[in-house]
Amino acid sequence: MRRTNTPTLDIASHLGALRRYALVLTRNVDQAEDLVQDALVRAMSGAHTWRPGHDVRKWLLAIVHNTHVSRQRRLKLEAATAEQLGREASEAIPPRQAEQFHLSRTVEALMTLPEEQREALVLVAFEGMAYKEAAELLGIPLGTLMSRLARGREALRAATGHGGEAPADRRPFLRVVR
Known part of the structure; x- marks a missing residue:
């Protein structure tokens, strides 16, 4: 069996804190659960960025926060794009x-x-x-x-x-x- 240099992280013990923080950010249970899942996927794929000796909970909460901020930016961009498309569609020239x-x-x-x-x-x-x-x-x-x-x-x-x-x-x- 081959070993990797990825440290072993105890993520399960921090799930309650992640869920609570996600709920505060989203104000919706389902969205909070989705946020935690997305953040955990990011944490697992970026586990190599965690530095041994540093607080895992703080690192995970930062990932939840950054995931939430990225989602909010994307939602604002999508809303602005949809609004712009709506304006352009109303001004569009009908087919000739x-x-x-x-x-x-x-x-x-x-x-x-x-x-x-x-x-x-x-x-x-x-x-x-x-x-x-x-x-x-x-x-x-x-x-x-x-x-x-x-x-x-x-x-x-x-x-x-x-x-x-x-x-x-x-x-x-x-x-x-x-």
Whole structure:
């Protein structure tokens, strides 16, 4: 059998003092018991740090104290982190996947429209031109521009699922006007 240089410590005789001190620190029986267990694990793993001839009880109580202080620091850090995460979560930007999906669907639908409707929609809706300016740019009457816009918007709503189906008694959404 191989001997180690670790001194033999009489820990069992000090358990009452450790429990009492832990109870004073935690004010809770279950937490005090957990604290004593954690401190004993530390004491056993650090038994080589105890110097023979020094008070074992004082050394064990110091370990209980330091374990408690470490726990309190960790709990404060966890609470601060949880609070920060809570603040950040409330300020978080919602995911944009749905918006991206709808935008790509709208662009795809826009590209399927006849050129006249696409031109009118892009100039008015995307470029922000006034109806009169867009009609002048395209060289068409204002009424024609408004008609193309209405048909284009209606076709986009139908293609993207935002406008429902056309009633049976109405004209089709897409109609080429020459």
